[in-house]
Every structure is written in structure tokens, then in C-alpha cells.
Amino acid sequence: MDLKQLQKVIEIFESSCLSELEIEEGEARFRLAKQPKGLSAENVVKSEVVSQSKEVQEAKPRKKPLREKRPLISVRSPLVGSFYRTPSPEEKPYVEVGDEVVVGQTLCIIEAMKVMNEITSEAEGRIKEILVKNGHPVEYDQELFLIEGR
Amino acid sequence: MFAKVLIANRGEIALRIIRACKELGIETVVVFSKEDEHSLPVRFADEAICIGPREPAESYLNVPRIISAAEVAGADAIHPGYGFLAENEQFAEICRSSGVEFIGPHAELIKKLGNKVEARNTVARAGVPIIPGSEKIIQDKREAAEVISQIGYPVILKAALGGGGRGMRVVREEKDLGVLFDLARQEAKASFGKPDLYVEKYLERATHIEFQILADESRKVLHFGERNCSIQRRYQKLMEESPSLVLDESLRQEMGKIAVKVTKELGYIGAGTVEFLLDEDKKYYCMEMNTRLQVEHPVTEMVTGKDLVKDQIVIAAGDNLPYNQEDIKLQGAAIECRINAEDPEKNFASCPGKITAFHLPGGPGIRIDTHIYSDYNISSAYDSLLAKLITWGESREEARVRMKRALEEFVIEGIKTTIPFHQRIIENEHFKKGEFYINFVEDELMKSEVSD
Numbered sequence: 001m002d003l004k005q006l007q008k009v010i011e012i013f014e015s016s017c018l019s020e021l022e023i024e025e026g027e028a029r030f031r032l033a034k035q036p037k038g039l040s041a042e043n044v045v046k047s048e049v050v051s052q053s054k055e056v057q058e059a060k061p062r063k064k065p066l067r068e069k070r071p072l073i074s075v076r077s078p079l080v081g082s083f084y085r086t087p088s089p090e091e092k093p094y095v096e097v098g099d100e101v102v103v104g105q106t107l108c109i110i111e112a113m114k115v116m117n118e119i120t121s122e123a124e125g126r127i128k129e130i131l132v133k134n135g136h137p138v139e140y141d142q143e144l145f146l147i148e149g150r
Numbered sequence: 151m152f153a154k155v156l157i158a159n160r161g162e163i164a165l166r167i168i169r170a171c172k173e174l175g176i177e178t179v180v181v182f183s184k185e186d187e188h189s190l191p192v193r194f195a196d197e198a199i200c201i202g203p204r205e206p207a208e209s210y211l212n213v214p215r216i217i218s219a220a221e222v223a224g225a226d227a228i229h230p231g232y233g234f235l236a237e238n239e240q241f242a243e244i245c246r247s248s249g250v251e252f253i254g255p256h257a258e259l260i261k262k263l264g265n266k267v268e269a270r271n272t273v274a275r276a277g278v279p280i281i282p283g284s285e286k287i288i289q290d291k292r293e294a295a296e297v298i299s300q301i302g303y304p305v306i307l308k309a310a311l312g313g314g315g316r317g318m319r320v321v322r323e324e325k326d327l328g329v330l331f332d333l334a335r336q337e338a339k340a341s342f343g344k345p346d347l348y349v350e351k352y353l354e355r356a357t358h359i360e361f362q363i364l365a366d367e368s369r370k371v372l373h374f375g376e377r378n379c380s381i382q383r384r385y386q387k388l389m390e391e392s393p394s395l396v397l398d399e400s401l402r403q404e405m406g407k408i409a410v411k412v413t414k415e416l417g418y419i420g421a422g423t424v425e426f427l428l429d430e431d432k433k434y435y436c437m438e439m440n441t442r443l444q445v446e447h448p449v450t451e452m453v454t455g456k457d458l459v460k461d462q463i464v465i466a467a468g469d470n471l472p473y474n475q476e477d478i479k480l481q482g483a484a485i486e487c488r489i490n491a492e493d494p495e496k497n498f499a500s501c502p503g504k505i506t507a508f509h510l511p512g513g514p515g516i517r518i519d520t521h522i523y524s525d526y527n528i529s530s531a532y533d534s535l536l537a538k539l540i541t542w543g544e545s546r547e548e549a550r551v552r553m554k555r556a557l558e559e560f561v562i563e564g565i566k567t568t569i570p571f572h573q574r575i576i577e578n579e580h581f582k583k584g585e586f587y588i589n590f591v592e593d594e595l596m597k598s599e600v601s602d
Contacts, residue, residue, distance in 0.1 A: 079215060080181075080199055080200070080201045080202075080215050080218050080219045081218050081222060082222060112214060112215070112218035113214050113217050113218050113248070137199075137222035139199045139200040139201065139219075140184070140201050140202045140203075140209075140215070141184060142200070
């Protein structure tokens with residue numbers, strides 16, 4: 001295998017979902033390996049910045065291999081009030097479990113003193129869980145959503 | 151009667167109000183900051199709602215958050231306790247306009263009595279003696295000097311919107327007036343938003359006597375005897391007792407009637423306190439009326455056997471007091487010590503931290519209102535009151551000796567407290583005889599400290 005061929009293999013490996021690759025050709029032996037995704041320095045920093053609930057993550061033992069674990073981000077209520085998933089009673093919820101959300105996207109409304117406060121996502125990812133029922137009261141700092149980050 | 155009361159406060163007073171509500175069969179909901187997650191009020195209330203982070207401005211002083219919590223919880227009344235929003239007329243107004251009863255006087259009365267100059271004039275118009283001083287706000291030093299030329303030094307400069315000892319300066323000589331006037335103005339502006347001052351004659355060896363009042367909507371106004379709150383440091387009360395050894399029965403009756411008269415004149419409804427200064431010749435001057443439940447209310451409860459907090463709630467719900475003036479009798483004597491997380495050896499610097507060991511005194515005649523427990527963390531975000539230790543005795547001497555005994559039994563480790571300081575006062579020869587006045591702590595105790 002010449003240098004050009006090796007470069008090509010590396011390119012293919014990088015764009016693949018493989019984490020390791022070994023090639024033997026006569027005397028020559030090549031081993032390529034990627035760092036698990038969840039552990040890349042960039043990702044760790046990001047999840048710390050975005051997530052306000054490191055405790056939640058740390059509290060759960062990591063049983064699965066790290067590369068399959070995505071950072072779990074909790075969205076917490078900034079105020080006390082009533083939690084609403086829809087802009088008005090007739091309309092569809094802002095988000096459902098499984099929806100992909102982006103930063104700044106409205107997730108719900110919290111009504112406090114007749115004022116509707118839109119709560120937006122501070123993270124990008126997939127809605128994993130909605131922790132409060134529509135119309136229920138929420139207190140300050142209560143967890144509302146769990147978002148699986150990327 | 152109310153079905154559910156929201157308590158917009160923390161610490162021992164939140165607990166005190168929960169107790170009153172429980173005995174009245176009212177459901178309770180407390181609001182709390184993140185800092186107070188593990189507090190006893192949160193644990194003992196039927197419901198608890200976190201409303202914000204530790205900063206009071208974002209939690210216990212945040213009106214929208216508290217009102218929102220009341221709406222979410224479906225509370226029909228809010229008890230503000232003391233401090234925080236207890237004397238905030240906007241809060242009282244917003245409560246009522248949100249359909250929630252404010253357990254306290256009407257907003258207009260809080261406003262009227264919050265302006266000390268206006269309050270002075272109202273009281274004077276009712277024919278009640280007030281301390282000689284200015285009839286209006288003093289704009290500058292020249293005006294101050296003019297008023298002082300009539301009443302003479304020493305004088306005290308006070309903030310018109312003041313309270314809690316801030317914005318107050320004693321001026322003994324004319325040469326100090328300029329500097330102290332500016333200082334008091336700055337302090338008043340910083341503490342109360344307005345630099346307005348007024349001036350009063352300063353009574354050197356006066357006694358602080360206050361009368362507890364309850365007034366219901368039928369305009370029945372009752373007084374519950376007096377409290378002597380002269381053991382103070384920097385205008386902060388440290389110890390209170392009832393009755394006062396300074397008053398004889400006829401003076402008590404006379405001042406009690408005056409307190410009732412002032413209350414009626416103002417059209418006041420609820421629990422309140424009319425404060426007097428009594429000079430060395432036992433001449434009394436009405437100072438002001440406090441529009442809240444006071445920290446020291448338990449000493450009155452101990453000698454009258456009445457539950458002032460329950461009655462305050464009953465009145466707020468529109469019901470009448472179920473007893474009359476002749477049913478209120480002062481029995482025995484009670485003393486209260488405010489145990490603070492402060493280091494008396496370091497100029498009463500507040501001393502937050504974790505309580506590592508804790509033991510409460512017990513036995514006959516002891517009452518303790520406290521929210522602390524072993525492993526409790528005293529936050530630096532809130533005031534330093536740890537516990538109110540109250541003793542009752544058939545005589546004042548029995549109450550005093552009991553206090554001495556109780557202070558010895560009281561164990562709080564891990565932080566500094568004012569217990570050693572109270573032990574010194576309780577053993578002081580002048581205190582034993584009831585010979586003390588508002589500067590007593592500074593004049594006698596601090597002085598003897600230097601000569602020790």
C-alpha cells in the first residue's frame with residue numbers, strides 16, 4: 001500500500017462509524033483508532049457549558065460504553081408558575097418527545113401572574129423526556145425537559 | 151376563615167406562622183429560596199414552593215414570584231411575617247388586587263405610618279405627647295439648626311422613611327451637626343431610597359416601652375400590656391421583657407389607653423405595636439406605630455396566655471376578637487433573649503457556618519422559637535437570628551434566674567453566638583434591679599468591658 005492509498009483509507013475510516021480499523025498486507029500492518037465521541041475534549045466542555053445539571057449526569061452510573069452516551073441536558077424553570085406545552089389550548093404542543101430542537105427554540109410557556117413567559121432551549125439536541133404535565137405548577141429551578149445533546 | 155395561607159418568609163417566624171395555621175386548621179404553603187431547601191419551614195408546611203435563588207431580591211423580596219406562587223398554590227391569604235415584605239405597601243396592595251388577602255394592615259396605613267414625619271403629626275393631632283422635634287422634613291443644616299435652637303442638644307437625626315436603626319445619628323454638639331447631617335442623609339438614601347431626615351430631642355436615659363395592640367374590623371381595639379425593649383445595641387433589640395419594672399399599674403393603664411387611642415385614631419386594623427420612650431421622670435412620648443407582628447411578640451404571649459399570631463390571622467379573615475380588654479391579664483413575668491449568630495467579642499460580626507452540635511434547654515417555664523438544628527447551615531444571605539429563648543416565671547426574678555439556667559443549658563457549637571453576652575447581661579447588678587435604659591449596653595457593658 002502506498003502513501004496515497006493509505007491517505008484514502010484514512011479518509012474513508014474518518015467518515016465511517018467505525019472506531020477501529022486494522023489492515024494487514026504482507027509485512028505491513030496498519031491500525032487506525034478514533035477517540036470515543038463522548039470523551040472528546042470539545043464535547044465535554046460543551047456539555048458543561050450548556051447543562052446546568054451536572055449532578056444529574058454524574059449521579060447516574062455510566063454503564064454503557066461512553067461513545068454511545070450522549071450528554072443529557074436538563075432544562076430548568078427560571079420562575080414559579082404554571083407549565084403549558086402549547087401556545088394556546090387549541091394548538092399543538094411546542095415540542096414532543098423525540099423532536100430535534102435548536103438553541104433558542106421555544107419549548108413551553110410558564111404563566112406567572114397572567115404573563116406568558118416563553119421558555120427557550122439553551123441546547124441543541126433531541127427531546128428525551130418531558131418531566132411536567134401540561135397545566136401543572138412548577139417551582140423555580142424545577143426540571144422541565146431532558147434533552148439528549150449531540 | 152382562610153383555607154390556605156402562604157407564608158412569605160423564612161426561619162423561625164415562618165415556623166411560628168405554620169404552627170398558628172395548623173392549630174387553626176388552615177393549610178400552609180411556604181415559599182423558599184434554593185438556600186433554604188433543607189429548612190424546617192419547608193419540611194413542616196403542607197406545601198413548599200421554591201421561588202428563586204438565595205439572593206433576597208430574587209426570592210423573599212420578589213413580589214411577582216411570591217404572587218405567582220400564591221396563584222399556583224391557590225392560597226387565599228399571605229402572611230409576610232416580619233422583615234422582607236412585611237411593611238411594603240406595594241406588596242400589600244398587589245396581594246389584595248390579586249385577590250389574595252394580605253395578613254397585615256391596609257396598604258394606605260403602611261404607607262402613612264412608614265413616613266415617620268407624617269406618623270408623628272397624626273399622633274400629635276390626636277393629643278398624644280410626642281418627642282419634641284421637627285414637624286416636617288428638614289431640608290438642610292440651616293433648618294436643622296433652627297429646630298435645634300428650640301429643643302436644645304443632644305438631638306437625634308432620623309430618616310423619614312426609616313426603621314431598623316439605619317439613617318439615625320445622635321448629635322451632641324453644634325460643631326458635629328454638619329458632618330452627621332450629611333452622613334445620616336447618605337445612609338437614609340442608601341437604605342430607604344430617600345435622603346429625607348427629621349430631628350427629635352434625644353432622650354439620654356430613656357426606656358423603650360411598647361404596647362402590643364390587636365384591632366379587629368368591628369373597631370374593637372385591645373392592648374396586651376407593655377414590653378420593655380431597652381436592652382439594645384445600635385438600635386437593635388437584644389432582650390425584651392414583659393411587664394416592665396419601670397411601670398406601675400396606673401401608668402400601665404394610662405399608657406395602654408393612649409396606645410388604644412392612637413390605634414383608633416389611625417383606623418388601624420390588625421396586629422401592631424405602639425412604641426413609646428419614657429424619660430427619667432416617667433414622662434412618656436409616643437414614637438411610632440409598627441404595622442407588623444414583632445420579633446418579640448412571644449414575651450407578651452407568655453404573660454397574657456394569648457396566641458397573637460392566631461388572633462392576627464382571625465382578624466385578617468374578617469372575624470372579631472373573641473375576648474375583651476378585661477380578659478387580658480398579665481400574669482407573672484417573661485424575658486426573651488435573641489440568640490444571634492454573631493461574635494460578641496468581634497463587635498458582633500455575623501458568624502455564618504455549620505452548627506456541629508446542638509442542644510436546647512428545657513424544663514419548666516421555657517419557650518424556644520427556632521428554626522435551627524444540628525448540621526444546619528447558617529447562611530450569610532439572611533439575618534443572624536438563630537433562636538428566641540423565652541423564660542416565664544411567677545416573678546421577674548424567677549424568669550431571670552430561669553434565663554440564666556437556660557442559657558447555660560443552650561448548646562450551639564460550630565459558630566459563635568450571642569449567648570455569652572446574654573449571660574453577662576442577666577448577671578448584671580443593674581439588670582437584676584431593672585435599672586436599664588436604651589444606652590445601657592453601650593454605656594455600662596461595653597464600658598466595663600474596657601476596664602476588665
